[in-house]
Amino acid sequence: MDYLLTETGRNDLEALLKVRSLFAFDFDGTLAKIVRDPPAARMTRPIRVRLEQLAKRAPTAIISGRSVEDLRSRVGTAVPHLIGNHGSEGPHTRQEDIQQVRETSSGWLQLINERFQDELARSGVLVEEKFCSLSFHYRTADHRDEARALISRIVAELSPPPRIVLGKSVVNVMPPTASHKGTALLEYMRRLDCSRALYVGDDETDEDVFALRDARIVTVRIGKKNGSSARYFLKRQAEIAEVLRLLVEGGDKSIHTWSGCHEQGVPQPAQRPKE
Ligand SMILES: [Mg+2]
Numbered sequence: 001m002d003y004l005l006t007e008t009g010r011n012d013l014e015a016l017l018k019v020r021s022l023f024a025f026d027f028d029g030t031l032a033k034i035v036r037d038p039p040a041a042r043m044t045r046p047i048r049v050r051l052e053q054l055a056k057r058a059p060t061a062i063i064s065g066r067s068v069e070d071l072r073s074r075v076g077t078a079v080p081h082l083i084g085n086h087g088s089e090g091p092h093t094r095q096e097d098i099q100q101v102r103e104t105s106s107g108w109l110q111l112i113n114e115r116f117q118d119e120l121a122r123s124g125v126l127v128e129e130k131f132c133s134l135s136f137h138y139r140t141a142d143h144r145d146e147a148r149a150l151i152s153r154i155v156a157e158l159s160p161p162p163r164i165v166l167g168k169s170v171v172n173v174m175p176p177t178a179s180h181k182g183t184a185l186l187e188y189m190r191r192l193d194c195s196r197a198l199y200v201g202d203d204e205t206d207e208d209v210f211a212l213r214d215a216r217i218v219t220v221r222i223g224k225k226n227g228s229s230a231r232y233f234l235k236r237q238a239e240i241a242e243v244l245r246l247l248v249e250g251g252d253k254s255i256h257t258w259s260g261c262h263e264q265g266v267p268q269p270a271q272r273p274k275e
Contacts, residue, residue, distance in 0.1 A: 001221070001224060001225075001228060001230060001231070001232065001233050002231070002232055002233070003224075003232065003233060003234075003235070004220050004232035004233065004234055004239075004243065005234070005239065005242060005243075009232055010246065012218050012231075012232075013198070013218065013243070013246055013247060013250065014246075014250050015196075016196050016197075016198055016218060016247075017058075017247065017250045017251050017253075017254050018254055019195050019196050020058075020059070020192075020193060020194050020195060020196075021058065021059070021194050021195070021196040021197055021198065022058075022059045022060070022061060022185075022188055022189050022192055022194040022196075022197040022198070023054055023058055023059065023060045023061070023197070023198045023247065024060070024061040024062070024063055024185055024188070024197060024198065024199045024200075025051075025060075025061075025062055025063070025199070025200050025201070025240075026062070026063060026064055026181075026200065026201035026202060026203065026205075026206050027041070027062055027064035027065075027066060027071060027074070027075075028041050028064065028065070028066070028202075028203075029168065029201075029202035029203055029222055029237060030200050030201055030202050030206075030222055030237065030240060031043050031047055031051065031062065031240060032047075032074070033237050033238075034168060034202075034237070036139060036140070038128075038137065041074070042074065043074070043075075044238075044241070046241050047240060047241050047244065048078060050241060050244035050245055050248055051078055051079060051244055052078040052079075053244075053248045054244055054247050054248050054251070055078060055079045055080060057248065057251045057252075058247075058251060059081070059188075059192040059194055060079050060080070060081065061079065061080075061081035061082070061083060061185075061188055062075060062079050062081070062082050062083065063083040063086075063087055063181050063184055063185060063199075063209075064082075064083070064084060064086075065084075065085065065086050065130070065133075065135065065167070065172060065205055066084055066085075066130070067084045067085060067089060067130045067131055067132075068082050068083070068084035068085075068089050068090060069084075070084070070130075071084055081188060081192075083184050083188070084130070084132075085130050085131070085132040085133050085174070085178070086133060086165065086172065086174060086178070086180055086181055086205050086208075087178075087179050087180045087181040087182070087183060087184030087185075087208070088101060088132045088133065088174065088175075088178035088179050088180070088184075089130075089131070089132050090184065092184065092187045092188065092191060093179065097177065098132065100175070100177060101132045101133075101174075101175045101177060101178045102131050102132055104160065104175035104177075105129070105130075105131065105132055105133055105134060105175055106129075106131075108134060108158045108162070108173070109127070109129055109134060111157065111158070112127060112134075112154060115157075116150075116154050119150055120150070120154075123138075123141055123143065123146055123147045123150050124138070124140055124141035124142055124147065125137065125138050125141055125147050125150060125151060126138075126140075132174070132175070132178060133172060133173060133174040133175070133178065134172070134173050135167075135170050135171070135172050135173075136151045136154075136155075136170065136171040136172075136173075137169065137170050138151065138169055138170070138171075139168075139169035139170070144169075148171075151171050155171065155173055158173065160175070160176055161176065162174055162175060162176065163175070163176050163178070163180075165180075165204050165205045165208075166204045167203045167204055167205060168203060172205065180205075180208040181201070181205055181206060181208045181209045182208040182209045182211065182212045183208075185197060185199055185209050185212075185217070186212070186214075189216075195216065196216045196217070196218075197216060197217045197218070198217070198218045198220070198247075199217055199218070199219050199220070200219075200220040200221075200222065200234075200240065200243070201220075201221065201222070201230075202221060202222035202223060202237070206221065206230075207228065207229060207230075210228060210229035210230040210231075211229045213229060218231060218232070219231045219232065220232045220233065220234060220243070221233045221234070222234050222236070222237050222239075222240070223235075223236075
């Protein structure tokens with residue numbers, strides 16, 4: 001794992017600007033600073049402005065654990081491609097698949113409400129329903145070990161057994177058939193006809209992209225971490241503003257590659273890039 005803002009890293013970013021690339025970002029902890037109260041997460045103005053400039057010039061996407069509706073309320077029209085629920089919600093997923101995933105998720109929620117509501121309230125664990133997945137937040141729990149133990153006990157009761165992705169003070173549970181951030185990114189590269197991509201994230205859910213170890217994708221983690229599969233790291237979240245600046249200014253120098261980037265996720269006729 002190398003620091004991105006070095007000559008090698010900058011060269012790798014520049015290489016992305018010379019071909020049709022998809023620029024994809026996680027939201028919390030990447031475009032927006034992590035805050036104690038998740039509903040309060042917002043992008044700073046410089047990040048928002050640069051992201052908007054990038055999205056006008058190149059295919060740009062946000063792939064987040066939040067629902068698409070929630071993302072839309074924070075991002076507005078700045079970025080055309082919003083993918084929610086850790087990659088399982090967006091125009092790339094089939095209606096019947098979404099329906100199945102939602103039914104599984106709401107069945108879990110019903111069981112949780114019937115059997116664990118009081119214990120959850122006592123321990124300070126918040127269960128967030130995102131239609132296609134559930135998140136157990138324990139950032140504000142007084143006794144974090146007890147909160148984690150309770151969440152483990154609940155998760156063990158869920159049927160079918162969920163895919164579990166641990167985040168920062170959050171346990172995400174997803175129906176086993178739901179697609180993840182890695183599959184979503186590859187699908188969007190195909191749909192938007194991009195031969196390369198950048199992906200920046202900060203969390204365990206982003207390892208689904210980093211672990212693809214696909215040479216076409218430049219992967220960046222916010223915060224250096226042993227065991228991460230990301231190629232590069234940034235030292236802190238605020239550095240994403242510098243990355244966006246480099247991309248926007250670099251892109252302006254290679255104008256000929258920046259055309260035709262406004263398709264709204266229209267499926268491309270079978271042009272799957274060679275794996
Ligand atoms: Mg994140």
